[in-house]
């Protein structure tokens with residue numbers, strides 16, 4: 002068994018396993034090829050102490066003891082065997098080697114990289130040693146696999162599975178018995194694993210960010226579960242893995258329902274292959290038992306015992322086999338009560354149903370107790386599709402600690418582990434040292450890093466634009482350009498796995514935009530012009546053509562392209578493709594036919610959005626930002642949240658756009674300058690101004706300004722107004738404090754907003770504008786408040802007839818809607834009064850001077 006629970010009765014386990022195999026082979030007539038073959042370059046399989054080659058049902062050929070003597074260096078010659086034993090899963094467990102002195106197996110590696118080490122133990126009954134009382138350690142040159150290990154049960158067999166990244170030519174596995182006691186081993190496997198199995202970067206949850214250096218760790222498989230399905234034996238997994246059933250870990254089984262589809266319909270797409278998990282895993286899942294029942298709201302929970310003194314790599318496997326259509330399933334994933342993936346949207350990630358996806362999360366002691374809890378639950382709220390949540394597979398790998406131990410706190414060289422919490426710092430410190438060229442004297446760790454220079458460079462150039470949320474450490478950000486930026490754009494650096502969408506030829510885009518016709522320009526930005534284009538297949542696209550002369554442009558181009566390729570979400574504008582022919586820099590986006598939100602608020606002839614529509618737009622954009630902050634591969638700060646960067650599609654679904662631009666400023670000083678120059682004054686977080694430290698709460702502040710802009714329908718900054726009105730955030734907050742906010746509400750909405758809904762909305766906006774980031778809510782909280790405001794609005798309009806409801810929404814009504822007395826819903830007196838003071842209109846008559854300087858002062862300088 003791969004888990005640590007050695008007291009579990011093996012007899013039942015084996016019986017269950019056996020039964021499942023029988024049932025499956027009987028019931029599934031068409032067996033799809035569950036696995037693509039992977040042929041390991043190193044493949045050492047040893048049946049220790051065995052006089053002959055064992056005959057195994059899975060067809061694998063293990064070497065007998067004699068055939069493997071060249072790998073073993075030991076003074077001991079003790080071999081034991083029993084003709085049979087109850088409850089052991091294979092013949093491998095019937096023989097063993099016993100060591101009373103330190104002994105080792107050593108294997109020549111033909112290839113560096115990931116290797117499985119599987120150790121099989123069963124205390125074979127014999128006259129010389131009582132193996133149930135043996136205590137011993139097992140180590141490689143770099144990693145402690147087992148420390149003072151003991152099986153004190155004569156009927157229990159144990160299989161321990163490890164994954165180690167081999168960097169040397171030899172892999173040596175040492176067995177070290179405790180004094181006067183014996184060590185033993187029944188069988189050993191050392192087998193190459195594919196490089197793609199574990200990438201270098203995982204995601205952390207608290208704080209949200211990325212966790213680099215996964216490839217420098219060793220792992221022990223604690224749990225590998227085929228959620229909602231039967232045991233999958235090693236025969237059915239091309240990497241020889243066993244996937245257990247999740248049933249025994251599922252809490253409150255009544256809440257969970259198993260679902261399955263034929264494995265044949267699972268379609269692997271880029272980034273995931275059967276090497277990650279066989280299609281049998283993705284073809285079964287657990288979903289909410291009462292899914293689709295209105296008001297069902299609960300989590301499905303798995304609890305797994307773990308040792309909290311280690312960090313864990315948790316791999317979650319998902320595959321939408323439950324939805325009938327795309328974009329219907331959004332759900333949250335929690336680890337130990339903390340939001341791990343918010344609003345997971347498999348449709349947008351995989352673009353199709355039944356396409357596998359997995360996510361690696363790293364958790365450490367700060368989050369753990371003796372139990373690891375994994376929960377999936379529905380997103381609440383209007384726009385969140387069907388109420389359901391799924392999980393298809395779950396792997397929990399224990400990570401070696403800072404001294405390379407997977408068992409106990411000491412490393413192979415006797416060094417004691419630091420506190421688990423400081424792991425991140427260790428990795429970061431090594432990163433720094435490398436960036437500043439201090440390679441000397443860092444010892445083994447640097448050598449490990451050095452082995453994978455490409456991974457490092459990749460990550461480093463990523464960090465130069467992604468601005469991870471935990472970037473409070475500004476030195477890290479400042480140093481970002483010191484390495485890795487020499488990766489020229491083009492070539493195969495952007496490998497297909499990065500999902501850049503399709504490649505467009507220049508002529509294709511010339512055709513689409515009528516040779517970049519001036520009349521096709523739909524936007525002008527710092528980067529260049531944006532054109533509307535028609536592709537051959539009739540798709541309308543937005544084509545952003547950069548100015549190749551601009552040095553800044555090139556980095557922004559790379560920035561945006563890398564950024565967008567990583568991000569897919571219903572509320573983020575998606576990239577369709579790009580063109581870099583003839584040093585052109587062109588990005589092709591989905592076309593957002595309704596343009597920027599701002600145009601729907603003021604300054605154009607477009608019909609007014611109803612309050613409900615405005616709430617939905619705010620909710621959509623909040624969801625997009627929330628995804629950036631918490632759901633993306635790394636926490637990302639948008640940094641330029643404003644109403645012109647919120648675009649609306651033909652159904653008025655809001656999507657955030659223009660992230661990735663202007664993120665590449667080499668120093669913090671310039672970052673601040675360049676942001677100001679770009680004219681996003683009025684949205685700027687005053688704390689960011691003061692402390693020059695960017696956090697996700699800066700986006701929250703800007704979003705607060707957006708909310709007031711939506712409510713009041715005026716620009717965030719209007720230099721033409723009297724001084725105290727120039728800055729919307731200040732002005733609105735003044736009125737809010739006086740409790741008279743309704744005096745400045747968009748006159749076109751007067752009388753149409755439910756007062757409770759507006760109160761909730763204004764509260765959210767006010768909290769976003771708190772002076773200090775710590776006092777501001779997270780985007781998740783903002784989202785919740787907005788959804789609540791929408792509910793209040795909707796429930797208030799339910800009492801009315803259809804005819805009246807139409808009045809509320811109909812845009813054509815907007816011109817006349819200032820005559821609020823014609824609207825037959827309960828109108829709060831204060832809202833009626835608002836019409837008597839059309840502050841906005843009057844204000845336009847004033848003219849302002851030197852308003853930008855004023856603004857800076859206002860913002861807390």
Ligand SMILES: *[C@@H]1O[C@H](CO)[C@@H](O)[C@H](O)[C@H]1NC(C)=O
Nearest residue numbers: 025026232233234236237281
């Ligand atoms: C495993 O493989 C065997 C033989 O190929 C097949 O009969 C059985 O149905 C498979 N079971 C599972 C769960 O994959």
Ligand SMILES: *[C@@H]1O[C@H](CO)[C@@H](O)[C@H](O)[C@H]1NC(C)=O
Nearest residue numbers: 083125126127128129155156
């Ligand atoms: C182990 O073997 C001894 C004799 O060698 C026998 O007496 C004993 O019952 C055996 N124990 C088990 C658990 O099989």
Ligand SMILES: *[C@@H]1O[C@H](CO)[C@@H](O)[C@H](O)[C@H]1NC(C)=O
Nearest residue numbers: 298299300335338339376378
């Ligand atoms: C689901 O679990 C999370 C974390 O434990 C919790 O915050 C949330 O309230 C739960 N949701 C429901 C509906 O119980």
